[in-house]
Amino acid sequence: MAASPRLRNALTLFSARDCVVCHRVRLVLAAKGVSYELIPVDPTNPPEDLVDLNPYHSVPTLVDRDLVLYAASVVSEFLDERYPHPPLMPVDPLARARLRLAMLRLEHEWVPHVQAIQHGTKAQAEAGRKRLKELLLASLPLFKASKFFLNTEMSLADCAMAPIVWRLPALGIALPKEAKPIEDYGMRIFRNPGFMRSLTPEEKVLRELPA
Known part of the structure; x- marks a missing residue:
């Protein structure tokens, strides 16, 4: 239409x-x-x-x-x-396919748990919180492997992942010390002025950035 x-x-x-x-x-x-x-x-x-x-x-x-x-x-x-500049997907078809698959998994396996925590019943929120934490910890090697998620440069996959990591404190998910690479990953993106511009007033208060 x-x-x-x-x-x-x-x-x-x-x-x-x-x-x-x-x-x-x-x-x-x-x-x-x-x-x-x-x-x-x-x-x-x-x-x-x-x-x-x-x-x-x-x-x-x-x-x-x-x-x-x-x-x-x-x-x-x-x-x-x-808007091709800066590009947010790699040129190599195999790398692009890998990122697309990662984004599909985020969309189908991660996001529903975020939504359950935010909008579900108490039982749904607790189950979502437990499962999302499990997914994060299982993905820890990916956060350690590269500066950005599955890529050396920021990509569309980071645009899908970073909003989840930004919300972790508000979702009631506290990660153990060994998960520090996840927080480090988030901070690399959160401190970018572009990330701050992406936030609504309601989202800005979901976490406090260290000075």
């Missing part, structure tokens, strides 16, 4: 105020240095424009003139191709 006249002249992102998958897209936009209009959305009460544009009424939803895209993975890859 075509964008409404009000949205046709600017890149526009419909985004929840605290949403790990919306944050993923905002981080891509920040890494690219792209200006856009942010429309905060209550997912339980989507605005009329979003209802008209997206049959699922979901966030994130990106509008670029007459193009409407939804699903964080689709939006993220579009932005990386639409």
Whole structure:
């Protein structure tokens, strides 16, 4: 469906105020240095424009003139191709495939636990917290292996992973000392001005950065 006249002249992102998958897209936009209009959305009460544009009424939803895209993975890859500098995917097809598979696993295996902790019942939150911690610790060798997640440069995979790591204190997940490489990884990204630009006011208070 075509964008409404009000949205046709600017890149526009419909985004929840605290949403790990919306944050993923905002981080891509920040890494690219792209200006856009942010429309905060209550997912339980989507605005009329979003209802008209997206049959699922979901966030994130990106509008670029007459193009409407939804699903964080689709939006993220579009932005990386639409704004090629700096590139957020490696040139090598095997490396790209490895990162895409990692992002798929984050989307299907990690994000649901974040959402269960934030929005589920007490039992669902406890189960999600336990499983997410297990996934983090099982991935510790990957955090040790490279400066960024599975890559020597920041990539779309980091745009998916960093919002999860940013939320760990707010999710009630305390990692043991041996998991320090995960926190070190996070700090490398969090101290980047682009990361801070990606945060909504609601997300900025989810953790305190050391001075």
